[in-house]
Amino acid sequence: MTTPQVHVIHENPEWFPPFAAAFAQQGVPAREWLLTGGSIDLDQEPPEGVYWCRLSASAHTRDHAGSKDYGRAVLRWLESWGRTVIGGSGTLELEVSKVAQHAALRSAGVEVPRTVAVFGTEDLAERSRLFRAPFISKHNQGGKGLGVRRWDSHEEFAAWVGSTDFEPSPDGITLLQEHLWTRAPFITRAEYVDGELVYAVRVDTSAGAFELCPAEACAPDVDGVAAPPLFTLREDLTARHPLVAQHQEFLRRTGLRIAGIEFAETLDGRLVTYDVNTNTNYSPDVEATAPASGPGRIAAFLGGLLAAEHGVTQV
Structure with missing residues (x-):
């Protein structure tokens, strides 16, 4: 049986180095689980340890659109076996919506800001008139601020919605929102x-x-x-x-x-x-x-959970 460790589920290696350094500095054993493909045996018990999910709403911008649904499957599997998951299935649903x-x-x-969720585009331009210009449109599934736009007129927005330049949210839900001065x-x-x-x-x-x-x-x-x-x-x-x-x-x-x-x-x-x-x-x-360091606090937090649940001390 492998030694329990922190398992970090993510899909973007470029964002991981600060956390890898923090785990190493604090002596917390950790491994990456790059969730861009692969498989799981649903009848097999997951490895021991603490799991931390870092899947992102912007995964589709890195050609990892499937990671959201891969994550849903993996997190349900982990939770069904009683594993401690930080950023579990409920958190993932908040991340992507x-x-x-x-x-x-x-x-x-x-x-929160005054917001209307529009499903599809049939009445998207009309619903924008509920807001005084300028107003904001954004993707329901966003990440990194992508898909957020300011509109200074309803006519400009309507022209964009009806053009080939229109960029839909990955889930087809567009948010209209008051502009915050x-x-x-x-x-x-x-x-x-x-x-x-x-x-x-x-x-x-x-x-x-x-x-x-x-x-x-x-x-x-x-x-x-x-x-x-x-x-x-x-x-x-x-x-x-x-x-x-x-x-x-x-x-x-x-x-x-x-x-x-x-x-x-x-x-x-x-x-x-x-x-x-x-x-x-x-x-x-x-x-x-x-x-204080953000990655450092995370490493200490997850390392503490690992020690409390599995008796794994810093290495």
């Missing part, structure tokens, strides 16, 4: 591990971009020169902030143990949460200045 995120956040008392050109991403705030990140939105992936693999460069950092540590937002308690209630209700939650502070004084990342990545620029 902004409708599910919106409903869960609202149910937990967290303020922020009091300053940034949004905040609060990082949580095991229900506790690790740190908050100030994300510069002055360029108007929506593709705000914090991972080093996503960092843009011009002629080989890295662009100025979009992500900086937000030191004024601490665990005492009132929104943190609301986020923690949401995490408790949904069973999320690891997440990055994004919110905006609007001109009219609202604190509006609009996105949940259940397979959070961490900005190297922030990690270099933060009082």
Whole structure:
């Protein structure tokens, strides 16, 4: 029988190195399970250990569209055998559905943006008129900010919907959403591990971009020169902030143990949460200045579970 370890289920090797380094630094035995194909014997007991699922809503952009459904099958198999799974089947459903995120956040008392989900395109342009321009359209299954667009007129949106340039969500559900006017050109991403705030990140939105992936693999460069950092540590937002308690209630209700939650502070004084990342990545620029490490906290958390359940100590 193999020694119990942390099994990390994912589909993007480019995002794994910071976590591999954190596991190694803390002496937590871990292995990758790259879920882009393969097979499982449903009648065979899974290997011992703790499982952490990092499957992403953006997998389809890397030609891994099947990973979502592969993950559904694997996670149900693991859970049926009683394995501890961080980021299990319920978490995966939140990752791949902004409708599910919106409903869960609202149910937990967290303020969310006015949103309409449209199935297909038949009345998509007409439904957009429920919102005053500018407004936002986005994919229900997104990831990395892909598929998010701002529209300054209903006519422009209708022309796009009726054109060959229209880009549907992988699941055919388009979200229409109010545009959030922020009091300053940034949004905040609060990082949580095991229900506790690790740190908050100030994300510069002055360029108007929506593709705000914090991972080093996503960092843009011009002629080989890295662009100025979009992500900086937000030191004024601490665990005492009132929104943190609301986020923690949401995490408790949904069973999320690891997440990055994004919110905006609007001109009219609202604190509006609009996105949940259940397979959070961490900005190297922030990690270099933060009082605690996101990957480090995750390695310690999963290593602690492994020790508690299987008696596996750090190696």
